[in-house]
Amino acid sequence: MSIRKITGKEPSLFKLYYYPNNANLAPHFLLHHLNADYELLLVDKKTNSQKSADYLRLNPAGRIPTLVVDDLVIFESPAICMHICELHPESNLMPALGSPQRPLFYQWLAFLNNTLQAELMVRYYPHRHTNEEATIPNIIAAQEDRIADVLSIINGQLEHNE
Missing domain, CATH: 3.40.30.10 (Glutaredoxin)
Incomplete structure (x- = not known):
């Protein structure tokens, strides 16, 4: 269609x-x-x-x-x-209404938009999360680890799925 x-x-x-x-x-x-x-x-x-x-x-x-x-x-x-x-x-990116896969679509959509995106926003806008300029490199380094963890969850999901 x-x-x-x-x-x-x-x-x-x-x-x-x-x-x-x-x-x-x-x-x-x-x-x-x-x-x-x-x-x-x-x-x-x-x-x-x-x-x-x-x-x-x-x-x-x-x-x-x-x-x-x-x-x-x-x-x-x-x-x-x-x-x-x-x-x-x-x-076929969004399963049909009533499909048992539809809630999983919502889950991964929320994960991309809330979990991954939130981590990326802290990484790219670290100044919003500190009042001390000197801590920005530490925030960026920590976020890179967090982003890698989130991406590993996505990679794990995609390893055996489309």
Whole structure:
């Protein structure tokens, strides 16, 4: 089944508002994996673009990511991921409603967006977690170990699964 069968029209270009090393990681993975027609639109956090009036009209939370497809604007990474998967049922990335595998989809989606992403955010924004500049290298080193642990859980899961 294709997007055309679901919506009755040709698929549109996905526009993903992103910033490197941010919560747009999982949606970007999906769009890339699905070979979807998408455009990445940089939201420059260095200039606080996520707080601009134009961006806040899209995403009143002023956070990244935001996905625009047709006239629909979605923010929050898990919601974006679920929507992308639902628009591409042929990918079999999201099990059908009622499938015993569906809760596991939600579990791993939450793991990517909450567990892994949270660890990455501390790694890439260590200054948010200390008042002492000198401790930043220690935070980064500790986070690299934590990220490796999280990735090993994913690797273990994928070792015998698609």
